[in-house]
Amino acid sequence: MTEKREPVVQERRVVTAIPGPKSQELMERRNAVLSTGIGTALPAFIERAEGAILVDVDGNQIVDMGSGIGVVTIGHGNEGVREAAKKQLDDFTHTLITVSPYEEYVRVAEYLSKHSPVPGPTKSLLINSGAEAVENAVKISRKYTGKNGVAVLECAYHGRTMLTSSMTHKAVPYSAGFGPRAGDIHRVPNSYPLHDGLSGEEAAARTIKYIEKAITAGDLACLIAEPIQGEGGFTVPADGYLPALAKWCRENNVVFIADEVQSGIARTGTVYASEQFGLEPDIVLTAKGIAGGLPISAVTGRQEIMDCTGPGSLGGTYSGNPVACAAAISVFEQIEAGGVLEDAKRIEEKLGGGLRKLQEKHPSIAEVRGKGAMLAIELTEPGTLKPAADVVTKVIAEAGQKGVLLLNAGLSGNIIRFLPPLTLSNELIEDVLNVLDEALTAATA
Known part of the structure; x- marks a missing residue:
């Protein structure tokens, strides 16, 4: 009989470096048997997921802003x-x-x-x-x-x-x-x-x-x-x-x-x-x-x-x-x-509104766009439309270290896309926005 597990608390927790030692060991095994054509956005091996949180083998709780590239819209572990x-x-x-x-x-x-x-x-x-x-x-x-x-x-x-x-x-x-x-x-x-x-x-x-x-x-x-x-x-x-x-x-x-x-x-x-x-x-x-x-x-x-x-x-x-x-x-x-479509609209309001506030602070954000829980920011060199892919790379890496999984997009790789599960709470949205703010500041310093 399967032992009932406690639910995953919907909060970000970083208890080791990301990737931690267990993930690093698994990455060595992975690299020995998987084609190099199979990429990895964040090299943290996941052992459990619930709601909008990924729990890795080292115990880190990562906010999933990608939903497996838009797959678990309904939320991880939906009952x-x-x-x-x-x-x-x-x-x-x-x-x-x-x-x-x-x-x-x-x-x-x-x-x-x-x-x-x-x-x-x-x-x-x-x-x-x-x-x-x-x-x-x-x-x-x-x-x-x-x-x-x-x-x-x-x-x-x-x-x-x-x-x-x-x-x-x-x-x-x-x-x-x-x-x-x-x-x-x-x-x-x-x-x-x-x-x-x-x-x-x-x-x-x-x-x-x-x-x-x-x-x-x-x-x-x-x-x-x-x-x-x-x-x-x-x-x-x-x-x-x-x-x-x-x-x-x-x-x-x-x-x-x-x-x-x-x-x-x-x-x-x-x-x-x-x-x-x-x-x-x-x-x-x-x-x-x-x-x-x-x-x-x-x-x-x-x-x-x-x-x-x-x-x-x-x-x-x-x-x-x-x-x-x-x-x-x-x-x-x-x-x-009922409730699912409403959550997508709530995320658009809360996350989209927060991204627009960050745009006022960070001139590298040329545009905030999207609908519902399908949002993005396009990063360019300030005052131009020249892609700033290097900034996106740094932001995603910094956010990953802090326990937020982000994905890039665009022909030039200068867009950060947000595809969270619709279970993403307003509290987690605020947390993600704070991490993103810090990462943008560090990447453009």
């Missing part, structure tokens, strides 16, 4: 997710939906249809990862339109597979040196208000003009966009930009795909970030936060698009695993019960 997964483990762990179907897969698809920003009757496909969702969305779009071209935005991140790394803007470390890239991928201008100064209408006109001149609608199967870019720097497009692109797509038989792998499932204060931009995509992609840490993703689209493929053309061995489905059902139940 509903744990109990749902445990029950499903007792029932069965696998049959494969295309062999012996099960209700859990259907229920997740029903929740996706209910909450999706895609208008009209929708249908879904469940798979395993964000990159796999992107691959399937492109595959379906090509079949539906009979065209091959794929348009992606500047600064986009869509994954690490051959196709998705070809779609991802940043070559190093994702595609450079890994052989020929997938063809018929076209990078088009994005809306980046801090750097281009364009309104949504102006930025959309620029993007559309580029597509029509460099690609043509007649060769374009789909345009894929993250409503708020993730790895690319948490770029929030100007108002009206995304709906204008979606309108052009509808008029030209081009499928508009909203990649909400990182921004979806309550992260921004609505179930999907598309809602905040008045965006109605043809297909929306879901992953990361949908199942509280268990691997599952989804492609949800207009019925006529999703039904264009023949029987047996979609799926995969582990697609829509029943244990992950049970966890996803629990996440949706908690969202519908």
